Structure formats: structure tokens, C-alpha cells
Amino acid sequence: MPEEALPIGVVADDLTGATDLALMASERGLRSVVCVDVPAAGTVPPDADVLVVALRSRTAPVATAVDASRRALGWLRQQGARRFHLKYCSTFDSTPRGNIGPVLEALLDDLGSPTTVVVPSFPATGRTVYRGYLFVGNELLAESSMRDHPLTPMRDSHLVRLLQPQMSGRVSAVALEHVRGDLPAALDAARRGGVRAVVLDAIEDGDLAAIHRATADLPLTTGAAGLVTAWGRGGESAAVAVGAPGPSVSLVGSQSRASREQVERARAHQPVLAISPPAGEDGVAPAADRAVGWCLERWSEDAERPVLVHAAPPDSDVSPDEAALLERTFARTAATLAARGVRRFVVGGGETSGSVIAALDVRTLAIGPAISPGVCWASGELAPGDPGTGLAGEGTSTRAAPGTTGEVSATCALSLKSGNFGGPDFFVDAWEMLR
Ligand SMILES: Nc1ncnc2c1ncn2[C@@H]1O[C@H](COP(=O)(O)OP(=O)(O)OP(=O)(O)O)[C@@H](O)[C@H]1O
Ligand SMILES: O=C(O)[C@@H](O)C(=O)CO
Numbered sequence: 001m002p003e004e005a006l007p008i009g010v011v012a013d014d015l016t017g018a019t020d021l022a023l024m025a026s027e028r029g030l031r032s033v034v035c036v037d038v039p040a041a042g043t044v045p046p047d048a049d050v051l052v053v054a055l056r057s058r059t060a061p062v063a064t065a066v067d068a069s070r071r072a073l074g075w076l077r078q079q080g081a082r083r084f085h086l087k088y089c090s091t092f093d094s095t096p097r098g099n100i101g102p103v104l105e106a107l108l109d110d111l112g113s114p115t116t117v118v119v120p121s122f123p124a125t126g127r128t129v130y131r132g133y134l135f136v137g138n139e140l141l142a143e144s145s146m147r148d149h150p151l152t153p154m155r156d157s158h159l160v161r162l163l164q165p166q167m168s169g170r171v172s173a174v175a176l177e178h179v180r181g182d183l184p185a186a187l188d189a190a191r192r193g194g195v196r197a198v199v200l201d202a203i204e205d206g207d208l209a210a211i212h213r214a215t216a217d218l219p220l221t222t223g224a225a226g227l228v229t230a231w232g233r234g235g236e237s238a239a240v241a242v243g244a245p246g247p248s249v250s251l252v253g254s255q256s257r258a259s260r261e262q263v264e265r266a267r268a269h270q271p272v273l274a275i276s277p278p279a280g281e282d283g284v285a286p287a288a289d290r291a292v293g294w295c296l297e298r299w300s301e302d303a304e305r306p307v308l309v310h311a312a313p314p315d316s317d318v319s320p321d322e323a324a325l326l327e328r329t330f331a332r333t334a335a336t337l338a339a340r341g342v343r344r345f346v347v348g349g350g351e352t353s354g355s356v357i358a359a360l361d362v363r364t365l366a367i368g369p370a371i372s373p374g375v376c377w378a379s380g381e382l383a384p385g386d387p388g389t390g391l392a393g394e395g396t397s398t399r400a401a402p403g404t405t406g407e408v409s410a411t412c413a414l415s416l417k418s419g420n421f422g423g424p425d426f427f428v429d430a431w432e433m434l435r
Contacts, residue, residue, distance in 0.1 A: 005082065005083050006030075006049045006050075007048055007049055007050060007051045007076075007079060007080060007081050008025075008030075008049070008050050008051070008081060008083050008084070008085065008231065009051055009053075009073070009076030009077070009079070009081030009083070009084045009085075010022075010050060010051065010052040010053065010076075010084070010085045010086075010087055011053055011055065011069050011072045011073055011076070011084065011085075011086050011087065011103075011107065012034075012052055012053065012054045012055065012087040012088075013055055013057045013058040013065070013069075013086075013087065013088050013089070013099065013100075013103070014054065014055070014056060014057075014058045014089070014350035014351065014353070014354060015034070015036065015054045015056070015350060015353045015354045015357055015416055016349070016350040016353050016375075016416045016417060016418040016419075016421075017054075017058075017087050017088065017089060017224075017225070017350060017418065018034045018052045018053075018054035018087065018365075019034055019054075019365060019367065019375070019376060019378055019416050020087075020224075020225045020374040020375070020418055020421070021050075021052060021085070021087045021224075021225040021228055022034050022050060022052050022365075022367045022376075023225075023367055023370055023374065023375070023376040024225045024226075024228040024229060024231075024374075025049070025050040025228050025231060025232065025238075025367075026050075026237060026238045026239050026367040026376075027237050027238075027239070027370065028228065028229070028231050028232035028233075028234055028235075029232050029233060029234060029235040029236055029237065029238055030048075030049035030050045030231060030232045030238060031047070031048045031049045031050070031238045032048055032049065032050040032052065032238065032367045033046040033048040033050075033051060033052070033364055033365070033366055033367070034052045034053075034054050034364065034365040034367070034378070035051065035052065035053050035054065035363065035364050036054055036357055036358070036362060036363055036364065036365065037053070037054065037055065037056075037068075037358075038053055038055075038068070038071045038072050038075050039053075039075060039363070043363075045079045046364055049232070049238075050231075051076060051079055051081060052087070053072035053075065053076060054354075055068045055069065055072060056068075056351070056354040056358075057069060057099055057103065058088070058089070058093055058094075058099060058151075058152070058350065058351075059093075059099075059151045059152060059320075059351065060099065062097055062098045062099055062102050065098065065099035065102065065103055066099075066102050066103055066106045069086070069103045069106060069107060070106055070107070070110055073107055073110055073111070074110075082219070083219060084107065084111065084219060084220045084221075085220070085221050085222065085223070085227070085228075086100075086103060086104060086107055086116075086220065086221075086222040086223075087222075087223070087224065087225065088100050088120070088222065088223070088224070089120070089224065089350075089418075090120045090121070090122040090125060090127040090223075090224035090225070090226065091120070091127065091134070091136060091141060091144070091146045091154060091420065092120050092134055092141065092154065092159065092162060093146070093149065093151075093152040093154070094152055094162065094166060095152060095166075096165040096166065097166065098166045099166075100163065100166060100222075101163055101164075101165075101166025101167035101197075102166060102167075104116060104118075104167070104196075104197060104220075104222055105167055105168065105169060105196060107220055108196060108220060111219045111220055113218065113219045113220055114191055114194075114196065115187070115190060115191040115195060115196055115197070115198065115218070116196070116197055116198070116218060116220045116221060116222050117187070117197075117198050117199075117200050117211065117215055117218070117221055117222065117223070118159060118163065118171075118197050118198065118199045118200065118222055118223060119200050119202060119208070119211055119221065119222065119223030119224070119226065119227050120134060120159070120223050120224045120226075121200075121201075121202035121203070121207070121208065121223070121224065121226050121227075122224045122225055122226030122374070123202075123203065123204050123205055123208075123226060124205075124226070124229070124373045124374075125226075125373050125374050125420075125421060127224060127226065128202065128203040128204075129159065129199070129200065129201050129202055129203070130176060130201055130203055131173075131175060131176075131201065132158050132159050132160050132173040132175075132199050132201070133157045133158055133159070134157050134158075134159055135157075136420070140157040141154050141156075141157040142154055142155050142156050142157040143157070145256055145257035145258075145420075146420075149256075150255060150314070150317075150318045150323055151320070151323060151351065159173070159199040160172065160173050160199055163197060163199070167196065167197060169194075169195070169196030169197065170193075170194060170195045170196060170197075171195065171196070171197045171198075171199065172190050172193070172195045172197075172198055172199070173198070173199040173200075173201070174186045174187070174190070174198055174199070174200050174201065175201050176201035176202075176203065176207070179200055179201050179202060179207050179210055179211065180207065180210060183200075183210055183211065183214035184214045186198075187214060187215070197222075202226070205226075205229050205230075208226055208227050208229055208230050209229070209230040211227065211230070212227060212230030212231070213230075225374060237369075238367075239367060239368050239369045239370075239376070240366045240367065240368050240379055241368065241379075242368035242369065242377040242378060242379045242413050242434075243413060243434065244343035244344050244408075244409075244411055244412055244413040245343070245401065245408070246341060246342060246343050246344060246401030246402070246408060247295075247299045247303055247304075247306075247307075247342055247344065247401060247402055248306035248307070248344040248345075248346075248431050248434070249295055249306065249307050249308070249309065249334075249337060249342060249344065249345055249346070250266070250270075250306065250307070250308040250309070250310075250345075250346040250347070250348065250427045250430075251308075251309050251310075251330045251333060251334060251345065251346070251347050251348070251352065251356060252308065252309070252310035252311065252347070252348030252349065252352070252427075253310075253311045253326060253327060253330050253347075253348065253349040253351065253352030253355075254311070254348040254349030254350075254352060254417075254419035255311060255313060255314070255419075256349075256419030256420045257420075258419065258420045258421065258422060259310075259348050259349065259417075259419050259420075259422075260313070261424055262348070262422060262424060262425070262426045262427050263308065263310045263348075263427065265424050265425050265427070265428070266308050266425075266427040266428055269306075269428050270305060270306050270307055270308050270427070270428070271298045271305070271307050271308070272307075272308045272309075272310065273291065273294050273295075273307070273308070273309045273310070274309075274310055274311070274312040275287060275290075275291055275309060275310070275311065275312060275326070275329060276311070276312045276314075276326070277322040277323070277325040277326040277329065278325055278329060280325070281325070281328075283325070284325060284328045284329050284332055285332060287329045288329050288332035288333040288336055289336070291309050291329070291333040292333055292336045292337055292340075294307075294309070295307050295309070295333075295337060295342075296340075296402055299402045300402070303402065306427075306431045308427055309330070309333065310348070311326055311330075311352075323351070327351055327352055327354075327355040328355065330347075330352050330355060330356055331355040331356050331358065331359035332359065334347075334356045334359055334360055335359040335360060338360055338382060338412070340401070340402060341400050341401035341402065341408045342401055342402070343401065343408055343409075343411065343412045343413065344412070344413045344431075344434065345360075345412060345413070345414050345415075346414075346415045346417065346427065346430050346431075347414070347415070347416050347417065348417045348419065348427075349417070349418075349419050350416075350418055350419065353416040353417075357380075357414070357416070360380075360382060360412065361382060361383040362380035362381065362382060362383070362412065362414070363380075363381070363383060364380065364381075365378040365379070365380045365414065366378060366379045366380075368413075369433070371415060371422070371426065371429060371430050371433060372421065372422050372423045372426060372429070373421065374418060374421040374422075375415060375416075375417045375418065375421050375422050375426070375430075376415065377413055377414070377415050377430075377433065377434070378413075378414050378415065378416070379411060379412070379413065379414070380411075380412050380414050381410050381411055381412070382410040382411075382412060384410070413434060415430050417430075
């Protein structure tokens with residue numbers, strides 16, 4: 001990547017996806033910062049090679065997602081970025097309405113570019129694309145646990161069939177032998193044929209490197225963090241040091257197969273509490289208070305021991321309202337704990353992470369070391385004043401963390417885990433790294 005191509009601007013549709021990509025870039029020696037939402041006018045832009053704007057647009061209404069993505073692109077252009085990547089999930093989380101297709105087309109329009117590529121492949125985490133079909137490990141997408149995702153159930157595996165209903169322009173696919181052959185010619189033919197989005201097969205990092213070379217002139221690429229394996233010059237990781245003293249809590253809203261297994265494995269090492277969505281908005285604060293009380297009690301027995309609060313598996317299909325109530329419960333739990341001086345958080349699930357970070361009012365995340373492929377520690381500052389919503393009067397910066405003496409700083413150690421990522425002992429290993 002030539003110096004003049006920096007900074008690269010990334011619009012990410014959720015927060016864990018943003019840190020996943022930023023970690024990959026950081027490991028390629030590119031200084032990477034995640035901005036939580038589009039920074040307000042007048043905010044001093046972070047000094048970075050890769051600037052990622054993390055939105056919460058994955059499951060937002062289409063018009064909201066398009067508007068937020070265009071504002072993010074506009075801000076990144078103001079920061080001098082000339083090359084852009086739209087980051088969505090490596091499992092292509094979306095519905096027949098969007099939001100991948102409508103956002104992709106809006107960004108192409110704004111950039112005046114006719115065509116882009118669609119590259120969810122991320123071989124390091126088992127995501128590969130062959131003959132246009134997306135695989136998760138050895139399973140087709142629609143046969144993986146994504147089939148029953150609470151918000152974006154994926155019931156097809158073919159990327160052209162998934163994307164075409166979301167777009168007004170045409171979608172086509174380029175098979176592996178052409179990705180490995182004359183890809184520039186294949187892309188040129190697609191562009192001349194009026195195709196807006198070209199799905200590319202890729203099953204190993206070498207394929208992603210070929211795609212990176214062939215797309216050097218495109219203002220916009222789209223896909224997962226896999227493509228970033230080809231960015232930068234490699235070399236030393238640009239990870240920052242991450243640390244914060246005091247008690248440790250994991251908050252897991254994800255119901256992915258991986259998260260459930262990880263929670264089960266954590267039981268042998270940590271106290272674990274399951275929570276369900278409250279019946280209505282009035283129930284959010286009491287439910288969060290109960291979760292906070294439980295954490296404080298566990299830390300009064302052993303302040304060194306991490307604790308874990310997770311979403312109980314639902315009995316039946318989940319409504320968006322119930323999902324949102326549970327997210328707000330996790331968010332309020334995190335904000336109340338932060339107000340009491342807790343500074344070490346692991347969060348499981350993209351939507352849950354978005355809610356928690358918004359409640360903590362952390363505006364930027366500097367990327368630290370990897371915990372496992374796609375998941376890292378990051379350092380974030382609590383905004384001055386009270387963290388989160390509805391917690392007036394509970395200041396952050398002067399409280400002593402439970403089990404400690406003295407004041408705590410506003411710096412948090414944060415790890416935001418995509419539902420499907422992380423090794424089986426993730427919720428144990430993450431904390432071992434901070435010892
Ligand atoms: N028992 C439950 N009842 C209602 N909603 C639930 C329940 N369990 C989980 N949820 C909701 O399901 C959603 C899970 O989405 P989230 O993005 O946090 O995890 P994920 O989809 O596994 O992660 P990722 O997006 O990173 O793949 C959240 O909105 C959460 O509140
Ligand atoms: O690409 C992925 O799988 C992750 O970064 C993600 O976006 C899950 O939320």
C-alpha cells in the first residue's frame with residue numbers, strides 16, 4: 001500500500017466488525033483507530049493509517065443505515081481518505097431488504113464509481129467463498145448456526161442470490177480460476193457490462209492478495225476483514241499497550257454457537273449469571289441493578305476473579321423489541337459498573353457491544369494485541385462526566401473500583417467479540433492476557 005494511499009477509510013456496519021478489521025490492519029503495521037459513530041464536527045481526528053467509523057447500521061432500517069454510512073464516508077473524505085472499504089460481516093448478515101446492498105450502492109454513488117467487489121472471505125476464521133457460495137468452516141452458510149440468528153437468519157448460502165434482492169443494480173460472480181487468472185480483465189468486463197457488485201471467490205490468503213492487487217484502482221472495496229491481510233507492508237504490529245486495574249466482567253448478549261460454548265467453558269473458572277429480557281422498558285433499570293448487585297457480591301468474595309453475565313437462551317423466536325430490551329439491560333449494567341469504577345470489560349456480540357460502548361460513552365478505540373483471530377484488546381477513554389444514559393449523579397472518574405482502594409482513571413480495557421469468533425476458552429484466555 002503506497003504511503004499516499006493513507007489513511008484508508010473504513011465504514012463498518014457494527015462495532016465488533018470494526019475492531020476485527022482494525023486488528024487485522026494493526027497486525028499489518030498500520031496504526032488503526034476505531035471511531036464509535038461519526039465524530040462530531042470539530043472533533044480532532046485521530047492520527048491513524050486506517051480510520052474506521054463503526055456504525056450500528058447492520059440491522060437498522062435501510063434509510064437510517066444508508067444515511068449513517070454516507071455521513072461516515074463524508075467524514076472520512078474530509079480526513080483525507082481516498083480509498084474506502086465497506087466492512088460487513090464475514091457471514092453476510094443481512095435480510096432481503098439490506099443493509100449491505102443499499103449501503104454499497106449509496107457509497108458507490110457518492111464516490112462516482114460504477115462497480116465494486118464483494119469479498120466476505122476470511123480464511124483465518126474459516127470463511128471462504130467458492131462458486132459464489134459462502135462457507136463457515138466446513139458448512140454452507142445456510143447450514144451453519146447463522147441459519148437461526150436472532151436478527152438476521154441466513155437461509156441461503158449463494159451470495160448473488162442473497163445480494164441481488166437488496167440492490168437495484170446488477171450483481172455477478174467471478175469464479176476462483178478467474179480470480180487466480182486475469183482478474184483485472186474479469187472486473188473490467190463486469191464494469192463494461194453494467195454490473196455494480198462483483199462477488200469474488202476466495203479460499204485462501206493468496207486469493208485475497210490477488211484481489212487486493214486487482215482492485216488497487218477501485219475507490220471502494222467491500223467485504224470482511226480478510227481482505228486486509230493484503231494491506232500495508234506487513235512487519236511490526238502497530239498494537240498499543242492495553243491495561244486497566246480492577247475487577248473484570250464479561251457481558252455476553254450473543255447466542256451464537258461459539259458464544260454459548262465459550263460461556264459453558266467459562267463456568268469452570270468464573271461465576272456465571274444468566275439474564276433474560278425484562279418484560280418492558282420499566283424493567284430495564286431493575287434488571288441491570290440486579291446484575292450489578294450480583295457482580296459486586298461476587299467481587300466482595302474474590303475481587304481478582306472475573307465474572308460473566310450472559311443472555312439466557314430464548315425459549316422461542318425473539319422479537320426485535322425483546323432483543324433491544326436485553327441490549328439496554330446489558331448497556332445499563334455496564335454503565336452502572338463503570339460509574340462504580342469498573343474499567344475492564346469483555347463484551348460478546350456485535351449488537352450488544354454497540355449498546356454497551358454507547359452507554360459507556362467511549363468515543364474512540366485504540367487497537368491493542370490480538371486475543372484470537374478477529375478479536376483484540378482495545379483501549380478506550382470514558383467521556384468526561386457520567387458514563388452512559390440515565391445515570392446522572394454517578395460520576396466515573398473519582399470512584400474507587402470495587403475491591404481496590406484509591407481513584408481510578410477513565411481508561412478502560414475493552415474487548416468486543418463478534419458472536420462467532422474466539423477460541424473455546426475465550427472468556428478465560430482474554431483475562432489471562434491482562435494478568
Ligand atoms: N434470550 C434472549 N431474548 C431476547 N433477545 C436475545 C436473547 N438472547 C440474545 N438476544 C439478542 O440477540 C441479539 C444478539 O446479537 P449480537 O449482535 O449481540 O450477537 P451476535 O449476533 O451473536 O454477534 P455478531 O453480530 O457479532 O455476530 C442481541 O440483540 C441480544 O439482545
Ligand atoms: O466479519 C465478521 O465476521 C465480524 O467482524 C463481524 O462483523 C461479526 O459481527
